[in-house]
Each structure stands twice: as C-alpha cells, then as structure tokens.
Amino acid sequence: MIRLLALAAGLIVASLYYAQTLVGPISAATGLSLDAAGLIVTLTQVGYALGLLFIVPLGDLLENRKLVFVLLLGTSAMLAAAAFSSSAALFLAASLGIGLGSVAAQVLVPFAAHLAREETRGQTVGKVVSGLLLGIMLARPAASLIADHFSWHAVYGGAALAIAALAFVLRARLPQRAPASSLPYGRLIGSMWQLLTTTPVLRRRAAYHAAMFASFSLFWTVTPLVLAGPGFGLSQTGIAIFALVGMAGAVASPVAGRLADKGHTLFATAAALLLGVVSFVLPLFAPGSREVALGLLVLASIILDMGVAANLVLGQRTIFALGAEVRSRLNGIFFALFFAGGAVGSALGAWVYARHGWQAALLTGLAFPAAALVYWTSEWAAERRLTQSAQAPLQ
Numbered sequence: 449m450i451r452l453l454a455l456a457a458g459l460i461v462a463s464l465y466y467a468q469t470l471v472g473p474i475s476a477a478t479g480l481s482l483d484a485a486g487l488i489v490t491l492t493q494v495g496y497a498l499g500l501l502f503i504v505p506l507g508d509l510l511e512n513r514k515l516v517f518v519l520l521l522g523t524s525a526m527l528a529a530a531a532f533s534s535s536a537a538l539f540l541a542a543s544l545g546i547g548l549g550s551v552a553a554q555v556l557v558p559f560a561a562h563l564a565r566e567e568t569r570g571q572t573v574g575k576v577v578s579g580l581l582l583g584i585m586l587a588r589p590a591a592s593l594i595a596d597h598f599s600w601h602a603v604y605g606g607a608a609l610a611i612a613a614l615a616f617v618l619r620a621r622l623p624q625r626a627p628a629s630s631l632p633y634g635r636l637i638g639s640m641w642q643l644l645t646t647t648p649v650l651r652r653r654a655a656y657h658a659a660m661f662a663s664f665s666l667f668w669t670v671t672p673l674v675l676a677g678p679g680f681g682l683s684q685t686g687i688a689i690f691a692l693v694g695m696a697g698a699v700a701s702p703v704a705g706r707l708a709d710k711g712h713t714l715f716a717t718a719a720a721l722l723l724g725v726v727s728f729v730l731p732l733f734a735p736g737s738r739e740v741a742l743g744l745l746v747l748a749s750i751i752l753d754m755g756v757a758a759n760l761v762l763g764q765r766t767i768f769a770l771g772a773e774v775r776s777r778l779n780g781i782f783f784a785l786f787f788a789g790g791a792v793g794s795a796l797g798a799w800v801y802a803r804h805g806w807q808a809a810l811l812t813g814l815a816f817p818a819a820a821l822v823y824w825t826s827e828w829a830a831e832r833r834l835t836q837s838a839q840a841p842l843q
Contacts, residue, residue, distance in 0.1 A: 495547020574705025697753025
C-alpha cells in the first residue's frame with residue numbers, strides 16, 4: 449500500500465512540473481513574452497496553493513478515497529484542456545486547474561501517515577515523499593524527451609490519460625477512510641487560521657520550506673532557459689538528461705525521515721538549508737569553460753534537490769506528530785504556504801533573468817535559503833537555552 453501511495457503521489461504531482469523544462473516552447477507557441485513566461489509555472493503553483501487551503505482540508509471531513517477519485521478526474525480534464533490549448537489564456541487557465549486538482553497527492557500523504565505506526569511514521573512519510581519527489585524530478589526529463597520527439601501537446605495529452613487511469617486504480621485499491629470530524633465546511637476552513645496562529649512549529653516549518661521551495665522553483669524555471677541559450681545550446685533532450693541527473697537528490701528523503709525518527713530534526717534542518725545555499729554558490733563561481741560550468745550546474749541541481757527533499761520530510765514529520773484529527777488541515781496549510789514561496793520564486797526568477805541576467809538570478813535564489821538559515825539560528829538558540837535551563841538544577 450505504501451508503494452502504491454508513493455507511485456500515485458509521484459504521478460499526480462508530476463503534473464505540476466511538466467512545464468518547467470517546457471517554458472520556452474510553450475511560451476513561443478502561446479505568444480507569451482519572456483518576462484511573463486514564469487506565469488506558466490507560477491499559475492500552476494497558485495492553483496495548488498488554493499487547493500491546499502480549500503480542498504485538502506476536506507480530507508479531515510470527507511471519505512478520502514472518493515475525494516481522491518473526484519480530484520483526479522478533474523485533473524485529467526484540465527491536462528486534456530492544456531494539451532489542446534493554442535492560446536496563452538486557455539493554457540494558463542488550464543494550468544490553474546491542474547494545480548487545483550493535483551492536491552490529491554496531499555490527501556494521500558496524510559493517508560500514509562494515518563496507516564503508519566508512530567515509531568516509523570517518519571520513514572513511511574519519507575518513502576511516500578520519495579515517490580512524490582521522484583515524480584517531480586522525472587516529470588522534467590520526461591516532458592523534455594517527449595516534447596523533443598513529438599510536441600509539448602503530447603506531454604499533456606499522455607498525462608491526462610495516465611491520471612485518469614490512476615483514478616480508477618486508486619478507487620479499486622485504496623481502503624476507505626472516513627474521518628471522525630463532523631465540522632461544517634465553513635468552520636473547517638475557519639479552523640485553519642486558528643491552527644496557523646496557535647501552532648508556532650507549523651509557521652516555522654512552513655517558513656523554512658517556503659524559502660527552500662522558492663529557490664527550487666527559481667532554479668528549475670530559469671536553468672532550462674539558460675541551458676537552451678547560446679551559452680550551452682542544449683536541445684530539449686539535453687535538458688532532459690540534465691534534469692534526470694537531479695533525481696539523485698531524492699535519496700535524501702528516507703535518510704531525513706530516519707534522522708527525524710531519531711530526534712535529530714534541528715541539525716538535519718540546518719544541513720538541508722545549507723545545501724540550498726551551496727547549490728547557488730557553486731554556479732556563481734563557474735569558470736569560462738562550458739564543460740566545467742555545466743558540470744557545476746549538474747552538481748548544484750543534485751545538491752539543491754537533496755536539500756529540498758530532506759527539508760520537506762523533516763517538516764512533514766514534525767507537523768504530522770501534532771495530531772491525527774487535524775493532519776490534513778496542517779498538511780494543507782504547510783503546503784499552501786511553501787507553494788506560495790515557490791510561486792514567488794518562479795515568477796521572480798523569470799523576471800530577474802530577463803531583466804538582469806543569470807548571475808542576478810543566482811543571487812536571488814541564494815538569498816532564500818540564506819534567509820531561512822538565519823531564521824534557523826533563532827530556533828537553535830531557543831533550544832540551547834532550554835537545554836541549559838534543564839541542566840542548571842543538576843549543577
């Protein structure tokens with residue numbers, strides 16, 4: 449069941465990321481300018497953030513299997529609309545819809561946590577998140593390869609069929625899970641604000657990952673444009689191979705889950721944020737050699753994906769420990785906040801790159817995890833004070 453949930457989460461969330469390596473051909477085909485090309489990625493993330501706030505909380509109210517089935521049928525319809533788009537307006541509207549429906553993945557992740565034992569919950573969430581991250585990372589090279597040999601329309605058409613098939617598989621295989629909550633929908637949504645204001649650890653984990661996801665979205669929005677440009681001159685197949693190598697970063701998910709289960713979340717978080725910083729520092733110092741510069745970019749992509757994967761698992765493991773009855777709402781708030789960060793990163797990255805170039809985009813990406821690392825020092829200081837005060841009576 450965990451393997452099925454991991455596979456499903458990966459396939460669903462892949463729909464959000466096909467566009468990242470196809471920004472160039474899609475914007476050219478639909479008439480979007482380079483300045484506005486970031487909207488292709490940003491609107492999908494905006495839709496996802498809205499779905500996380502207003503749809504995912506239904507996982508604490510409605511029978512989960514039926515909810516996932518309806519969401520996946522809607523996602524399939526939006527992917528089909530994107531496949532047949534010939535105008536920017538239609539494609540961007542479909543992108544928003546794809547984001548809304550793809551939140552089915554975030555109904556499945558708390559479902560996995562519900563099935564797991566407390567002592568292994570971090571590892572279980574890590575496995576499902578590994579599948580989710582592999583879906584993200586495979587989406588980019590798969591989209592590039594298919595677009596190179598057929599067209600970007602084929603990418604979305606194939607995805608529409610795959611998601612429709614998955615909807616029926618999950619309806620047949622998932623056990624029923626009917627939550628005990630009987631809150632009306634309005635009060636359910638209203639309770640999310642109360643959860644946010646009364647749960648400091650949720651706000652902190654969301655802030656950490658919003659920064660990491662902003663840098664991640666910026667990197668994967670701008671880098672394909674750089675790789676296709678005159679400096680590197682890669683084809684869509686070349687960009688696909690580049691994106692495929694970044695999959696190595698997914699190995700960090702189960703490792704982070706085990707560290708969290710053993711109580712090492714604080715310093716594992718610092719390591720994840722530091723990986724984010726390093727991933728932008730490396731290409732900043734790339735020499736004039738095309739081969740060396742490309743090698744540093746490949747290494748940077750792996751390091752960044754490792755940092756994002758680890759930080760995501762650490763965040764989810766932390767908030768899932770807060771209570772099963774509010775797990776879907778907590779997960780929805782967490783993802784909505786950090787996807788808002790991702791939307792900012794992709795839009796800002798495309799704009800900065802178009803106006804100020806690659807170096808400026810890298811510095812912008814670097815600023816996000818650096819700021820999160822500075823914020824982390826306040827948690828470390830608070831933890832240190834608690835430890836010292838606990839030891840004081842013993843001295």
